Amino acid sequence: MMTIIVVVAVILVVIAGSQLLKIAELRALSKGELIYEVSEKEGKQSGLLMLGFFAAFMAFFAWQMWSWYGLKLPVSASAHGVDTDWLTGATYAVITPVFILTNGLLFFFCFKYSYSSTRKATFFSHSNKLEMIWTIAPSLVLTVLILMGLSNWNKIMTPIADEDDRVLIELTGQQFTWTARYAGADKKLGRSHVTLIEGVNATGVDATDDNAKDDKLVKGEFHLPVGMPVQFVFRSLDAIHSAYMPHFRSQMNCVPGITTQFNFVPTKTTEEMRKITNNDEFNYVLLCNKICGAAHYNMQMDIVVESQEDYDKWLAEQKTFVE
Amino acid sequence: MSTHHHHAKDFLFTYIFSTDHKMISKQFLVTGFLMGFIGLIMSTLFRLQLGWPGESFEMIELLMGSWQEDGVMAPDKYLSLVTMHGTIMVFFLLTAGLSGTFSNLLIPLQIGARDMASGFLNMLSYWFFFISSVVMLCSLFVEGGAASAGWTIYPPLSALPQAIPGSGAGMTLWLVSMSIFIVSSLLGSLNYIVTILNMRTKGMSMTRLPLTIWAFLLTAILGVLSFPVLLSAALLLVFDRSFGTSFYLSDIYIGGQVLEHSGGSPILFEHLFWFLGHPEVYIVLLPALGITSEIISTMTRKPIFGYRAMIGSMMAIGFLSFIVWGHHMFLTGMNPFLGSVFTFTTLLIAIPSAVKVFNYLTTLWKGNIVFTPATMFSVGLVSTFISGGVTGLILGNSALDINVHDTYFVVGHFHIVMGLSAIFGMFAGVYHWFPKLFGRMMNNKLGNIHFWITICCAYGVFFPMHFLGFAGVPRRYYTNSEFPMFDNMIDINVFISVCAILAMIGQLVFFFNFVYSAFRGPKAPMNPWKGNTLEWTSPVEHFHGNWYGEIPAVYRWPYDYSKVNANGEYVYGEDFIPQTTPLGDDEKDGGEH
Numbered sequence A: 001m002m003t004i005i006v007v008v009a010v011i012l013v014v015i016a017g018s019q020l021l022k023i024a025e026l027r028a029l030s031k032g033e034l035i036y037e038v039s040e041k042e043g044k045q046s047g048l049l050m051l052g053f054f055a056a057f058m059a060f061f062a063w064q065m066w067s068w069y070g071l072k073l074p075v076s077a078s079a080h081g082v083d084t085d086w087l088t089g090a091t092y093a094v095i096t097p098v099f100i101l102t103n104g105l106l107f108f109f110c111f112k113y114s115y116s117s118t119r120k121a122t123f124f125s126h127s128n129k130l131e132m133i134w135t136i137a138p139s140l141v142l143t144v145l146i147l148m149g150l151s152n153w154n155k156i157m158t159p160i161a162d163e164d165d166r167v168l169i170e171l172t173g174q175q176f177t178w179t180a181r182y183a184g185a186d187k188k189l190g191r192s193h194v195t196l197i198e199g200v201n202a203t204g205v206d207a208t209d210d211n212a213k214d215d216k217l218v219k220g221e222f223h224l225p226v227g228m229p230v231q232f233v234f235r236s237l238d239a240i241h242s243a244y245m246p247h248f249r250s251q252m253n254c255v256p257g258i259t260t261q262f263n264f265v266p267t268k269t270t271e272e273m274r275k276i277t278n279n280d281e282f283n284y285v286l287l288c289n290k291i292c293g294a295a296h297y298n299m300q301m302d303i304v305v306e307s308q309e310d311y312d313k314w315l316a317e318q319k320t321f322v323e
Numbered sequence B: 001m002s003t004h005h006h007h008a009k010d011f012l013f014t015y016i017f018s019t020d021h022k023m024i025s026k027q028f029l030v031t032g033f034l035m036g037f038i039g040l041i042m043s044t045l046f047r048l049q050l051g052w053p054g055e056s057f058e059m060i061e062l063l064m065g066s067w068q069e070d071g072v073m074a075p076d077k078y079l080s081l082v083t084m085h086g087t088i089m090v091f092f093l094l095t096a097g098l099s100g101t102f103s104n105l106l107i108p109l110q111i112g113a114r115d116m117a118s119g120f121l122n123m124l125s126y127w128f129f130f131i132s133s134v135v136m137l138c139s140l141f142v143e144g145g146a147a148s149a150g151w152t153i154y155p156p157l158s159a160l161p162q163a164i165p166g167s168g169a170g171m172t173l174w175l176v177s178m179s180i181f182i183v184s185s186l187l188g189s190l191n192y193i194v195t196i197l198n199m200r201t202k203g204m205s206m207t208r209l210p211l212t213i214w215a216f217l218l219t220a221i222l223g224v225l226s227f228p229v230l231l232s233a234a235l236l237l238v239f240d241r242s243f244g245t246s247f248y249l250s251d252i253y254i255g256g257q258v259l260e261h262s263g264g265s266p267i268l269f270e271h272l273f274w275f276l277g278h279p280e281v282y283i284v285l286l287p288a289l290g291i292t293s294e295i296i297s298t299m300t301r302k303p304i305f306g307y308r309a310m311i312g313s314m315m316a317i318g319f320l321s322f323i324v325w326g327h328h329m330f331l332t333g334m335n336p337f338l339g340s341v342f343t344f345t346t347l348l349i350a351i352p353s354a355v356k357v358f359n360y361l362t363t364l365w366k367g368n369i370v371f372t373p374a375t376m377f378s379v380g381l382v383s384t385f386i387s388g389g390v391t392g393l394i395l396g397n398s399a400l401d402i403n404v405h406d407t408y409f410v411v412g413h414f415h416i417v418m419g420l421s422a423i424f425g426m427f428a429g430v431y432h433w434f435p436k437l438f439g440r441m442m443n444n445k446l447g448n449i450h451f452w453i454t455i456c457c458a459y460g461v462f463f464p465m466h467f468l469g470f471a472g473v474p475r476r477y478y479t480n481s482e483f484p485m486f487d488n489m490i491d492i493n494v495f496i497s498v499c500a501i502l503a504m505i506g507q508l509v510f511f512f513n514f515v516y517s518a519f520r521g522p523k524a525p526m527n528p529w530k531g532n533t534l535e536w537t538s539p540v541e542h543f544h545g546n547w548y549g550e551i552p553a554v555y556r557w558p559y560d561y562s563k564v565n566a567n568g569e570y571v572y573g574e575d576f577i578p579q580t581t582p583l584g585d586d587e588k589d590g591g592e593h
Helices: A002-030 A040-071 A079-112 A128-157 A270-277 A308-317 B002-016 B021-051 B058-068 B075-111 B119-141 B169-198 B211-242 B266-300 B307-320 B336-348 B350-364 B373-390 B398-404 B408-438 B444-462 B465-470 B484-520
Strands: A167-174 A177-182 A216-218 A221-225 A230-236 A241-245 A250-254 A260-264 A284-288 A300-306
Touching: A002 B484, A040 A079, A040 B373, A040 B444, A040 B465, A040 B484, A079 A128, A079 A260, A079 B350, A079 B373, A079 B398, A128 A260, A128 B336, A128 B350, A128 B398, A167 A221, A167 A241, A167 A250, A177 A300, A221 A308, A230 A241, A230 A250, A250 A260, A250 B398, A270 A300, A300 A308, B021 B058, B021 B075, B021 B119, B021 B408, B021 B484, B058 B075, B075 B119, B075 B169, B075 B211, B075 B266, B075 B408, B119 B169, B169 B211, B211 B266, B211 B307, B266 B307, B266 B350, B266 B373, B266 B408, B307 B350, B336 B350, B336 B398, B350 B373, B373 B408, B373 B444, B408 B444, B408 B465, B408 B484, B444 B484, B465 B484
Parallel strands: A167 A230, A221 A300
Antiparallel strands: A167 A177, A177 A216, A230 A260, A241 A250, A241 A284, A284 A300
């Protein structure tokens, strides 16, 4: 019944709309006007609306900053993340004025130069000087941004060479869970391959490899020592996953068939971050950020950052692979 | 009886299997808009889920039928909708719908040709597009549902039916549909290139071409060079899926089984996909930029500022678009040095883009702007091109991309800079060239209402997404409710969803205006906007051949608006000088310098 009423209502609206358009057209004709010609008055109204829109747009922008900017990720919990955030801020300092100024000019010109029958448009077809200015100015700004970005990128992407002074962790993604493997006392990860997956050996660690014997597999949550460089190696068993640890400004794809890597130094313990965010239930989290299947939205693992002592204690409680 | 038979045949070849570029243009337009409307409804459906996760909606129940009988969307159906929305919008609406409509309509009319170089190939191009649309829609109804690996269909997810139900028959049809689509696109593009290069009327040198034609030419070249790569990527994927090859697959353990595939790499697929995928952004964008260049110049009654710089920047954008694809793959484990190179080339694109924006602004400066709906949508395009473009500096910078990659920041960025800009350009084109398409005028008031609803709601949908991105909210999540850290985001999501629903309702105003005006709108005069280009010298009524008698010759560039002599009077008494007017003794051709 409801559906029939809705359908009838829609048909009536369409008919009424058609009739109104026809009437408007005939009325314009009777006044000797053509309905599709924009009158000067209508033009001025549109110009004014353009200016009004810009004001509303900026108000909307300000309102969003006011109400939603605070929802952004808390201060970076990794060493390189501080640089990332700084450079992001610097880029914003460049693009926000550009965004406001160019949009402002656009809508202001629309308002200022809306059609007037008494004025002529200015024939101004080119100016090499102006073209040079707005080719060179962005080039200079971009050169600076590119150089800063690249030095940052190269720093982030360099693997930690010192094997003694790092924590080595392999993260394996599979629909829809994560497994962390710690290198153990020998600081070396054993070989692994999908053909070796069997029962509890969920990521296919090679039991015959000596390096594998003291490896520790962890699910549910994994721990990191504060202040110590962590070298991650990523694997996937099925679809492509992406290991996203937003609080550490860290992300890397997990690709079946190859390993990828990323590293960072955690700088704030979970406890410290709970104080900073004023949230007793705060937890660092690893989440999947590459579409990987129906439950992609719930593929997560908690991360605990703690002091070296607490970390050593926790790691000692974890069972090694052969155990 | 015989006359009836004759009429039926006439109808068949005039409206269905037409080889006339104007009819084919209308076919592309109507099919593209229908597909676009379906894509729009899909987005509304998944916005319902994102705004009010897990709630039951009659609209979902009604439109998704037996799949969601309780009106609550399932996670894999959500991914299907996201995938199909992206595919339909990017390829069917903004590639075929936009380029197909306006390249077909305007290339012969603006260069002064009777039709495309090959009318028959042109017809085939449309019909391949039609078939691919039908196949794509059919894929919604097969077992397991439509493709659901995202519009980028990365394997192994897209290769293995056990990974997600949509990777079964739905994915097969997706690949079949896209292969047919690519054939359509190639036939169309080759035709456009050949026509533009060979069939220009007397006097129509390359520097007298309207910017629309330059845009269509460069778009077609991008298409011809990049779409075949997607075709090969799709074919290799078909082999992996159906014939046991391992181009993209290696070391996979799924559903309790180790697969036989060995030695392939999904990264290869990503490279092949984005080698099309990035130029595709500009295949979508360049026609819109060409259309608005033309409209802004005509409606400000001023020459486009920096005609040659506009062509140069489009060429630069086109060239650069082929060497930036890696910025979609910064986090695939590629060599960091390669990442640096892609950062460099990517950020370079900002330069020609900035040049275009400043040239648009200078064109508006001291103009005499006539606000038709086409003008407004063109202004809207410049705005979205700026607002979406600037955030590209964050995403294109590999070091910064790490933290916003695949978050809603990306969704906001590309919807504004590519989606909105291209659809605004398409709307502008439809309002502006409606008199050429249908011989009637659209209603301005409804057009204005349509514009204001659309731009307000569109910014309302996509601007807040940047804030979701700052908070680290990943895209393609069925719901954010599994993560306490995203609990505060629900307000933003509700806001976005409300705007999305309003935006959809706003489009109904357009569809009503479109259909009403096509049949009952006031009859169009030959040159309603007082334009200079050749299409406005062609009669309103449609017939094969475009001009009675000789094709007009061209003597000047298309942007002689408000040209005054030394006394400050219009050179020929009017504020526009059609391209068919011979140059005066002391006049210089605007395109020459």
